[in-house]
Amino acid sequence: MSKPLLSMEDVTVEFNSHDGLLDAFSDEDPVRAVDDVSLDIEENDVVALIGESGCGKSTLGKTAIGAQRPTSGSVSYRGQDIWDAREGRGEVRVPFEEIRRSLQIIHQDPGSALNPNQRVLTSLMLPLKRWQPELSYEERQERILTLLEHVGMSPAEDFVNRYPHQLSGGEQQRVVLVRSLLVNPDVILADEAISALDVSLRVEMMDIMLELQSVFDTSYLFISHDLSNARYIAQQADGRIAVMYLGRIVEAGPVDEILENPQHPYTKVLKWATPELYEDVEADIPIREIDVPDPTDPPSGCRFHTRCPKARAACRESHPESYGVGPDHDSHCFRSDETHDYWESEPLHD
Numbered sequence: 573m574s575k576p577l578l579s580m581e582d583v584t585v586e587f588n589s590h591d592g593l594l595d596a597f598s599d600e601d602p603v604r605a606v607d608d609v610s611l612d613i614e615e616n617d618v619v620a621l622i623g624e625s626g627c628g629k630s631t632l633g634k635t636a637i638g639a640q641r642p643t644s645g646s647v648s649y650r651g652q653d654i655w656d657a658r659e660g661r662g663e664v665r666v667p668f669e670e671i672r673r674s675l676q677i678i679h680q681d682p683g684s685a686l687n688p689n690q691r692v693l694t695s696l697m698l699p700l701k702r703w704q705p706e707l708s709y710e711e712r713q714e715r716i717l718t719l720l721e722h723v724g725m726s727p728a729e730d731f732v733n734r735y736p737h738q739l740s741g742g743e744q745q746r747v748v749l750v751r752s753l754l755v756n757p758d759v760i761l762a763d764e765a766i767s768a769l770d771v772s773l774r775v776e777m778m779d780i781m782l783e784l785q786s787v788f789d790t791s792y793l794f795i796s797h798d799l800s801n802a803r804y805i806a807q808q809a810d811g812r813i814a815v816m817y818l819g820r821i822v823e824a825g826p827v828d829e830i831l832e833n834p835q836h837p838y839t840k841v842l843k844w845a846t847p848e849l850y851e852d853v854e855a856d857i858p859i860r861e862i863d864v865p866d867p868t869d870p871p872s873g874c875r876f877h878t879r880c881p882k883a884r885a886a887c888r889e890s891h892p893e894s895y896g897v898g899p900d901h902d903s904h905c906f907r908s909d910e911t912h913d914y915w916e917s918e919p920l921h922d
């Protein structure tokens with residue numbers, strides 16, 4: 573079997589709760605922002621990672637592209653451990669510079685990603701100069717103008733001479749997208765990349781991302797707290813959704829499977845909270861507590877048990893493993909195992 577493009581295996585990321593960095597000399601208990609997560613991204617894939625704010629999805633995304641070191645577990649690009657490549661450990665088959673070029677990021681705030689003192693043309697020339705120095709100035713300029721036209725910034729000759737503050741938020745985000753695509757990446761981490769845009773522009777931006785995906789053969793790890801956006805991009809791309817809760821992926825699978833046949837009680841909550849999907853869900857409010865538990869002191873066992881209306885005593889004891897519940901569809905809930913002790917244990921809540 574060929575290796576996945578990007579593979580995270582048993583990844584855990586811990587921080588010191590005080591300053592965000594894990595300090596080996598600190599007495600504080602570390603916060604597990606990501607806890608034992610495995611996730612693959614294939615060629616031309618779209619994986620929408622969804623969950624409440626603070627659930628660890630941005631940390632997981634940064635870990636996937638090598639911007640955050642995992643405390644344990646491994647992250648590999650085309651079979652090459654990213655951190656081994658970065659630190660020159662063992663036999664390095666894919667140089668770290670190649671990995672860096674291949675894994676790009678688009679942030680939520682495009683304004684902070686662009687140098688306010690640089691015109692658009694300069695911002696876009698720099699990555700091309702770095703990664704494709706063989707191109708002449710005219711070839712670089714031609715490529716930039718073509719791509720800007722492609723994302724609807726027309727006439728491109730006008731836009732390249734502007735500074736970031738002379739662009740709207742949507743235009744800034746398009747420039748950032750163009751900048752990441754200019755270096756022909758294999759994966760783009762889109763971290764809440766459309767959340768700051770007006771609702772009317774979000775679909776347009778996702779359509780542009782999808783169109784360019786087919787041109788550049790790029791995969792997206794699309795992070796969002798909004799299931800309707802995650803659904804849109806994953807459905808258009810025939811991709812997957814992974815649902816994250818308090819540092820763990822609790823359900824993952826093909827988008828239609830997740831939406832039409834959600835197995836994990838938390839996925840049902842997200843569906844219930846999404847107006848256009850609400851009709852399909854059971855009528856009772858599928859959650860007990862609205863407040864997310866303190867991530868510095870997460871619940872034992874299944875971390876969702878304090879909020880889950882289906883929780884039983886067994887849920888406090890151990891973390892559910894991954895159960896296959898359909899084609900490429902996994903859920904981490906004891907209810908997916910008909911023989912589990914869960915069924916014999918006492919309900920936790922009335």
Ligand code: SF4
Pocket residue numbers: 836837838874875876877878880881882883884887892904905906907
């Ligand atoms: S394992 Fe228990 S608490 Fe966790 S989601 Fe399933 S039923 Fe709810």
